[in-house]
Amino acid sequence: MLPRRLDSSIAYDIARAMIDGFNRHYRLFRTESARAKHRFETADWAGQQRAQRERIEFYDLRVKECVTRLEREFRASQQPMEVWQQVKLLYIGMLVDHRQPELAETFFNSVTTKILHRSYFQNDFIFVRPAISTEYIEPEDPSAHTTYRCYYPKSIDELPATLTRLIEDFGLRVPFEDLARDIGDVLAALLPLFDHRRLRANFQIQVLDSLFYRNKGAYAVGKLINGFQEVPFALPILHGASGRLVIDALLHGEDDLLMVFSFARAYFMVDMEVPSAYVQFLRSMMPRKPRAEFYNALGLAKQGKTLFYRDFLYHMRHSTDQFRIAPGIKGMVMLVFDLPSFPFVFKVIKDRFPPQKEITPEQVRAKYQLVKQHDRVGRMADTLEFSGVGFPRERFTDELIEEIQQYAPSQIEIGDRNGDGNVEVFLKHVYIERRMIPLNIYLQECFDVLSKDPDNATARQQLEHAVIEYGNAIKDLVAANIFPGDMLWKNFGITRHGKVVFYDYDEIEYVTDCNFRRVPPPRDEDDELSGEIWYSVGPRDVFPETFGPFLLGNPLVREVFMRHHADLLDVAFWQGHKERILAGHVHDVFPYEQSRRFCTQRVVPLSPTAEAAPAAAADSLPQPAGVMA
Numbered sequence: 001m002l003p004r005r006l007d008s009s010i011a012y013d014i015a016r017a018m019i020d021g022f023n024r025h026y027r028l029f030r031t032e033s034a035r036a037k038h039r040f041e042t043a044d045w046a047g048q049q050r051a052q053r054e055r056i057e058f059y060d061l062r063v064k065e066c067v068t069r070l071e072r073e074f075r076a077s078q079q080p081m082e083v084w085q086q087v088k089l090l091y092i093g094m095l096v097d098h099r100q101p102e103l104a105e106t107f108f109n110s111v112t113t114k115i116l117h118r119s120y121f122q123n124d125f126i127f128v129r130p131a132i133s134t135e136y137i138e139p140e141d142p143s144a145h146t147t148y149r150c151y152y153p154k155s156i157d158e159l160p161a162t163l164t165r166l167i168e169d170f171g172l173r174v175p176f177e178d179l180a181r182d183i184g185d186v187l188a189a190l191l192p193l194f195d196h197r198r199l200r201a202n203f204q205i206q207v208l209d210s211l212f213y214r215n216k217g218a219y220a221v222g223k224l225i226n227g228f229q230e231v232p233f234a235l236p237i238l239h240g241a242s243g244r245l246v247i248d249a250l251l252h253g254e255d256d257l258l259m260v261f262s263f264a265r266a267y268f269m270v271d272m273e274v275p276s277a278y279v280q281f282l283r284s285m286m287p288r289k290p291r292a293e294f295y296n297a298l299g300l301a302k303q304g305k306t307l308f309y310r311d312f313l314y315h316m317r318h319s320t321d322q323f324r325i326a327p328g329i330k331g332m333v334m335l336v337f338d339l340p341s342f343p344f345v346f347k348v349i350k351d352r353f354p355p356q357k358e359i360t361p362e363q364v365r366a367k368y369q370l371v372k373q374h375d376r377v378g379r380m381a382d383t384l385e386f387s388g389v390g391f392p393r394e395r396f397t398d399e400l401i402e403e404i405q406q407y408a409p410s411q412i413e414i415g416d417r418n419g420d421g422n423v424e425v426f427l428k429h430v431y432i433e434r435r436m437i438p439l440n441i442y443l444q445e446c447f448d449v450l451s452k453d454p455d456n457a458t459a460r461q462q463l464e465h466a467v468i469e470y471g472n473a474i475k476d477l478v479a480a481n482i483f484p485g486d487m488l489w490k491n492f493g494i495t496r497h498g499k500v501v502f503y504d505y506d507e508i509e510y511v512t513d514c515n516f517r518r519v520p521p522p523r524d525e526d527d528e529l530s531g532e533i534w535y536s537v538g539p540r541d542v543f544p545e546t547f548g549p550f551l552l553g554n555p556l557v558r559e560v561f562m563r564h565h566a567d568l569l570d571v572a573f574w575q576g577h578k579e580r581i582l583a584g585h586v587h588d589v590f591p592y593e594q595s596r597r598f599c600t601q602r603v604v605p606l607s608p609t610a611e612a613a614p615a616a617a618a619d620s621l622p623q624p625a626g627v628m629a
Helices: 009-034 036-041 045-074 081-094 101-112 156-168 179-193 253-260 275-285 291-297 301-317 361-373 398-407 439-452 457-479 525-529 544-551 555-569 571-582
Strands: 148-151 204-208 212-214 217-226 229-239 245-247 334-338 344-349 384-392 412-415 424-434 492-494 500-502
Touching: 009 036, 009 045, 009 081, 009 101, 036 045, 036 212, 045 101, 045 301, 045 361, 081 101, 101 275, 101 301, 148 156, 156 179, 156 204, 156 217, 179 229, 179 245, 204 275, 217 275, 229 253, 229 275, 275 291, 291 301, 301 384, 334 398, 344 361, 398 412, 439 457, 439 492, 439 555, 457 492, 457 500, 457 555, 457 571, 544 555, 544 571, 555 571
Parallel strands: none
Antiparallel strands: 148 204, 204 217, 212 217, 217 229, 229 245, 334 344, 344 424, 384 424, 412 424, 492 500
8 A cells, every 4th residue: 555645854864874785785796706807917816706706695795784773773673664665665765866776675675574473574664676777777887887799790701800899898908819810710610500691781790898807707798790690699708828818709699698507607897877778688699598597697696586586476376287396316315295286396305304414404504505605617517595574375285295294293383373364385485496307217218228139229319418518517516626525426417508507515525534545455355345435434434436326327327437537546646636626726617518629629729628528419419308407
């Protein structure tokens, strides 16, 4: 209900304090993101990783600060409903000319939901729906900052100079090793992608104003337009072996960019005054990707979470299927369920674990937080964490309700919490991840086909690809200082793009915290014949040579694995990586294959990277029906 008058001075002061709190948050967020340029220029990789971890914590700290201020100065939780209605309306007025209104609305929700009773969680008091449009927002000073820059070469002959100026306009303070050579490589890869013999009146290149910094790379992201043709592209810029910069590849098309902006990779650092404009530009190049995932990729995870939840509620209103126990082998730590029509899975931590799982629910939460803050190198799925989520009871199968009540009774309540006659399933804590095909199910599909048709080339290719990708995934995780712990096939999934991703985090450890050992020889014949372990095992001892019996029971899998990844069964591989990481070395892991690098197309390579592992398989590899990213 709309108040007749906005005459409460305390409502105005509360609204002003909240907008001040948000502005402080975004100022700090943007400053830290802008510093990524200097860290890239100085090759401060440890500082880049540290800033990545710390920036994730900014939001919750600013929300806590704002809540504390509102209670201290205004006794906010004791203010009547009429005041809070005015607070929201006055806050909307303060956002009319704001450059980040959607983020400010989400910040308002984060603060008020920590102060008000849940009966206030409706659109009169919080932003259930957005109030301010994010269309056509421009930077405050367009002459100093813009969302994207446009370049208009008049002919193909001008394209090298245009691309050179495009790169130089980013103002990097480290010289390029040979920019003319790199531009030549870009041009050679770019020309076949559009009708360059017939340039249309609108021929142009648009590039986002800020570079996208992540790990040891900086990405120029843009698109080439010629008539009705649009070519999305990204140019990864790296430090070469000489210490100078190189353009490493030309990534182009929606699928290439989806890999760069994958949900399994760490967040970018980007200097944005108007984040919604960046999202709009990126979505024009990747229309299949939800807006929520763009905000996540840009480091604005709370906004991504808000948009995801709105999308989820919209899907719930326009669907009728029921949540069910997720297909596949049940886990010992997490109870997993899904909604078949929705491309995500929901995970609840069980109350009790089997004796072999020496871990507590609190430690499981800590593992998931570790993954959130760590470089996921395209091999660990990002998760959305929700507390206090209500679902309509009629949308849950009885079997799922019984499963949750049996294994996680502390996490579930069922009842009419709002007194409106609608019975809800209330879950206290839930993780949400992208649905993937579990790797064991994917491999079983291949086995089933090959059992009927041993010469089926497609099934053999899919099996080989999956096993190679599985090994590559483990090697990428190791390069990022992550030991998966439980490496069974069921703990990995395969995405729509054929990438293998790890998603079971309760046993992960830092590689540097593990003690990699060889199995000592048996002391006597009794040891050799005994089914028992004859040697002592510490809590973080790992014996790589013992992986084989658990993973390689199928001869087809074993043959492919031993051909490509036999080193994973050798303690020297693991110990070598551990020593390099402890020595401060940061490995290169990039979202494209080794074969895409310009240096592999030259006689003398620029520098080796951790992506020297065998290429996974052909880009056009066919996938079984139902594979989802």
